[in-house]
Amino acid sequence: MHASDYHAPVLVEEVMSHLLAGDGLYLDGTAGGGGHAEALLERCPGCRLLAVDRDPEALETARARLDGHAGRVAFARMSFRDAPRHPRLRGERLAGALLDLGVSSHQLDRRRRGFTFRRGAALDMRMDQEAPGSAAELLARAPRGELHRTLRAGDAPRPGALAARIVQRRAGGALRTSDDLVAVLESVLGRRATHAEKARLFQALRMRVNDEIAALEEGLPGIRDALRPGGTLVVISYHSVEDGVVKRAFRDWSDPSRGLPPRLPVRAAELAPLGRVLTRKPVTPPAAEVEANPRARPARLRAWRRAA
Ligand SMILES: C[S@@+](CC[C@H](N)C(=O)[O-])C[C@H]1O[C@@H](n2cnc3c(N)ncnc32)[C@H](O)[C@@H]1O
Secondary structure (H helix, E strand, O other): OOHHHHOOOOOHHHHHHHHOOOOEEEEEOOOOOOHHHHHHHHHOOOEEEEEEEOOHHHHHHHHHHOHHHHHHEEEEEOOOOOHHHOHHHOOOOEEEEEEEOOOOHHHHHOHHHOOOOOOOOEOOOOOOOOOOOOHHHHHHHOOHHHHHHHHHHOOOOOHHHHHHHHHHHHOOOOOOEHHHHHHHHHHHHOOOOOHHHHHHHHHHHHHHHOOHHHHHHHHHHHHHHHEEEEEEEEEEEOOHHHHHHHHHHHHHHHOOOOOOOOOOOOOHHHHOOOEEEOOOOOEOOOHHHHHHOHHHOOOEEEEEEEOO
8 A cells, every 4th residue: 555545644734834933853654654754854854853652653654654764764663742752852842743633544543443333343443452451342341330420421422321232232242343333323312323323422532432522631741841942743533523623732832821710829921921822723625625535624723933
């Protein structure tokens, strides 16, 4: 498979125009098939890159794609949550960092990875297949309350009823495939589930299996602190819950006084903005991009620059 068939990078021009902040070291915390990484290295001959992904298949693809830039790229299989502690960042701060969240087209298209509701897919959903806890295991073991919270946090339809039905259904045998899960959803909805309803259910489970919201909430401040003055952070999210986390973090860093009670005894330096939001509204893909690549549709790009 050619690397460009692995995943079509979204909003490439918009990412580059916000991310590039001079020569130096950049972090791609979600390297995937290496599409954004390649664009960065091609456009900036003085840039070097730390390319990170949890998925070894993604890193292999990115490595092959970026072969021509070998001297300027280092690869690391890890969560971007831990990237600020990578040895490369000990002596040097980042000129910029990119997080292009979620899953790649390749991950979605591989039935054995179990990310989609296509018929007969195993309920796996782990980005790192050596990590513990597949979706099937979660569905088999999680108490009803945890299932409810997981489904509600990920915006799945009828989360309470779904959690109860999963618990009822598993008493008669484990849920193993996408068909089993879709059948449970349809038994709750009382009709054929729409594409969007199935997608919301599968996405909610995937986000829990990979602990995606916690990785984002913990990763963002660490990456912010690893930026050099004037360094940029660009995040593309595909789910309203993720986008909300990014929006709040960027807003709070840009106005630390936000939400504090009046006349609280804090020093002026503690209220100084750490940087500023570069995107007043999230940047969305142009119609032509969505037409060429419908998976780009939900993308929301936000960018932030550390104070100089
Ligand atoms: C949308 S794709 C990125 C595509 C990439 N920008 C490109 O141009 O090909 C998302 C990638 O992020 C990875 N990923 C998601 N969460 C991660 C995390 N917390 N740490 C590291 N990688 C993560 C997934 O394994 C997947 O390969």
